Amino acid sequence: MLRIAIQKSGRLFEDSVGLLKDAGIRLSNNPHRVLRAEAANFPLEIIFLRDDDIPEYVEEGVVDAGIVGENVVLEKRPTVSIVERLGFGKCRLCIAFPKNTPFEGYQSLQGMRVATSYVRILEDFLKTNQITATVHEISGAVEIAPSLGLADAIFDIVSTGSTLLANGLREVATVLESEAVLIANPGMLPEKQEILNRLMFRMQANRNAKQHRYILLNAPNDQLDAIIRLLPGMKSPTVLPLAEPGWSSLHSVVREEIFWDVLEQLKMAGAQGILVAPLERMIL
Ligand code: PRT
Numbered sequence: 001m002l003r004i005a006i007q008k009s010g011r012l013f014e015d016s017v018g019l020l021k022d023a024g025i026r027l028s029n030n031p032h033r034v035l036r037a038e039a040a041n042f043p044l045e046i047i048f049l050r051d052d053d054i055p056e057y058v059e060e061g062v063v064d065a066g067i068v069g070e071n072v073v074l075e076k077r078p079t080v081s082i083v084e085r086l087g088f089g090k091c092r093l094c095i096a097f098p099k100n101t102p103f104e105g106y107q108s109l110q111g112m113r114v115a116t117s118y119v120r121i122l123e124d125f126l127k128t129n130q131i132t133a134t135v136h137e138i139s140g141a142v143e144i145a146p147s148l149g150l151a152d153a154i155f156d157i158v159s160t161g162s163t164l165l166a167n168g169l170r171e172v173a174t175v176l177e178s179e180a181v182l183i184a185n186p187g188m189l190p191e192k193q194e195i196l197n198r199l200m201f202r203m204q205a206n207r208n209a210k211q212h213r214y215i216l217l218n219a220p221n222d223q224l225d226a227i228i229r230l231l232p233g234m235k236s237p238t239v240l241p242l243a244e245p246g247w248s249s250l251h252s253v254v255r256e257e258i259f260w261d262v263l264e265q266l267k268m269a270g271a272q273g274i275l276v277a278p279l280e281r282m283i284l
């Protein structure tokens with residue numbers, strides 16, 4: 001049985017549960033009400049914790065793995081391995097100034113009082129840039145520190161930036177980009193590692209599917225070479241003859257981020273009747 005910790009409630013909860021569900025894992029209890037749940041169809045126990053506690057629980061082996069913001073891992077620096085970046089919970093750790101305080105590069109921070117919950121990351125940043133500033137540790141609502149006269153600037157998590165704006169602050173520098181990560185205890189038993197590998201295989205199949213589209217089209221045979229070059233697919237595309245002589249049907253996959261560009265080029269190369277469909281799972 002593998003034990004995994006996820007956030008009990010908060011910004012990472014829905015996506016973490018969704019990730020397990022998409023991996024075909026059915027939870028036996030209602031995850032909104034319990035502190036632990038066992039999967040009905042996979043050797044997995046889920047423990048619901050505050051995100052701040054997850055790195056330490058994984059480090060100590062109380063749980064084998066966990067899903068937490070990379071920002072928390074980089075601040076707490078537990079001895080754990082980051083085994084997968086999960087693509088949700090995206091945010092950035094930024095320096096923000098009151099809107100009327102001038103910013104002329106990092107040196108503007110010199111001598112300032114900076115409020116943050118991320119003391120270690122901030123101190124490293126200040127050291128790297130040879131800035132002397134006073135760091136004030138605050139555990140929450142960092143954004144109000146400047147207006148209370150407690151600090152001259154802040155260092156905090158930003159996603160849309162609307163909280164900064166509402167507090168009369170503006171983002172002046174991004175120090176770190178973060179997203180949710182899967183962390184694991186590096187010393188876990190081989191049988192647990194085996195279960196984690198199975199879980200990661202499923203997550204990978206889902207992510208690959210999301211990053212690709214299935215594409216189906218008709219092409220005149222004399223254009224097939226050009227079209228195949230545009231659609232290399234996983235190994236190579238499938239080509240089948242159409243009932244109409246001189247024409248073929250071609251099946252392939254295409255990466256989501258280049259999909260629209262490829263579509264235009266396919267049309268120009270003579271492809272017709274192009275169909276595009278989402279994929280459910282994809283194993284490379
Ligand atoms: O109760 P628990 O301790 O588990 O939760 P928490 O309150 O400490 O954490 P939570 O749920 O707020 O965030 C969990 C993780 O989500 C963080 O560690 C980040 O990795 C990630 N994340 C993504 C964020 C944000 N986006 C975010 N916007 N964490 C916090 N915020 C804050 C931000 O600091 C600001 O105060 O949300 C506010 C709104 O942000 P804007 O920029 O959209 O206005």
Ligand code: ZN
Binds near residue numbers: 050051052
């Ligand atoms: Zn927290």
